[in-house]
Amino acid sequence: MTINRKNSTRLLWIFVVAAVLTGCSPRLRAPGYGYCEPPVPLSDRYQPVRNTDSLLAAYPALQKQFSRHDLLVANATGTLALLDDLTRTGDPRQFRQVRAELMSRLILAVNEIGSVSAELDCEGERADQLASYLDRINDRRTKRLTVASIVAGAVTTLLTVAVSSDQGQKIIGFSGGIASAGLGALTLIPGRKIRLDHPRNPLRDLWEIPERSAIYSPFIWYMLTEESFSNDHTGLARSIRKRWAAYEFDGTGQAGSLFFGNGGWYEADDLHTRANLLNQLQSSIRALHQDLQSLMLSVASLGEK
Template sequence: MPLGDVQAILKTDTSFFRKYSRHDLLMANATGILPLLKELSQLEGKQDDDSQLERVRKRQQIQSRLLLASTEIASFAAELDCEGERAEQLATYLDQKDNKRIRKLTIFSVVIGAVTTVATALIQADNTSKVVGVAGGLVSAATGGLAAFSSNQTIPYMHKRNLLADLWTQPKESTIYPPFIWYVLNEKSFSNSGQTSIAYNIRQRWKDYMLEDSSQEEKVLYFSEGGNYQADDLHVRANMINQLQSSIRSINQDLQSLTLSLGDK
């Protein structure tokens, strides 16, 4: 578990900064190895057998925790990948149904137009010909108009374990995300700007680029336990999941930096 008062620890124990960057130390805290690093540093310079054996043990514990952190990233990213694929598959299913409906309406509109043209050419009476032409034109136009609009078909899509919810509500502690990942997402130092956290930045991108025109009902749908989704809703959800997955996978870069830094010591 990451330490909550890591900033205070780093201020009081400046010896860490002679060996590691602040970024690496924050990642060490995220993975839970900061106390182990401190214990390892206290063993430096001791050449007795017990101390050397203890150093080996500490390094093994550190490597085990780093491996666990890497596994957590891969596992959570895989879960996001499955959720994204699930949303995309359902969206594709609804899109295909809508495309079939549009094709049928388009064909029907073309047939009505052709029949109307032939009928008006064959009918001798002028008034009757006009009535048939107007009626056929109206039916053809109405059918074409229906094809231009989405059918708004929905499909049930439930997600009781909603991987997007905590990013939207941003609680202090998450019941869904592993503590290691949640710490990195909410520690400002891990973002590019260092001014706002990764979690905050993700939420802002959703608000600005994906949910700008979304109703309150749609937002509840995305971040609750699910409900009846339209195709567009599913595409939006899949895009949000994909963005989140990219951010989760990028944590591997910080973890790799820490691993390389430890290897040099």
């Protein structure tokens, strides 16, 4: 059977186009958002005092018994007045009642940290799940294109042998080379994207650092932004933002609205980055347990009068 070069080239390009089309697919949309959001909003009954110097000056007696750190934690949790009552009362019964109420409020604060951590964990798992889903789809696409590139090279060799004319062999060889290279290049192009909406974005406030948070309760936001709670004395929120800018966004800080806005089209790598940001934030918020534990141990060590 004689195969002319025109039909050979056409056959080769039909194969290439079919391979490309099977490797392409429309964009996806993630399931509805909101299932990570807590059903009950966090408490905002108490607003911590921001001017810490004037606050501590109002309780000189407490400064003799408690560290500055513990007093700021009491300010964050709204237990500073109870702490003052605890040190002033001389009635053992009243002492036990005040200490029980104070410890109860601190336990509620511990539970609040747990609630926020659970939301961040849920959002991180959501991003990781979608990233893994895209990775599987993109891996299959890459395998198909790689196989198509190999087959295109084999078909080119067979057609070159089947065509007798020297010019035809050159045309088929040239076309086959372009086809194989093109299919190989397609594997380098980013794969499918998925639409992920997050109007309630736990990352937003950590990037913008507003005076009041729309996501976090006053207690948690105070502990994230008060300078005394971070080792570099800039506040945990600013310290976290600085690390993100340096290590997640190559020091440019140009994250755009994708990670810190209301959502957008995510590639698999973007979803992995979002999961990393959420996990880092979750670790920092869980570390607030240590601050609360310090105050709880100080309160527990007080003896009855």
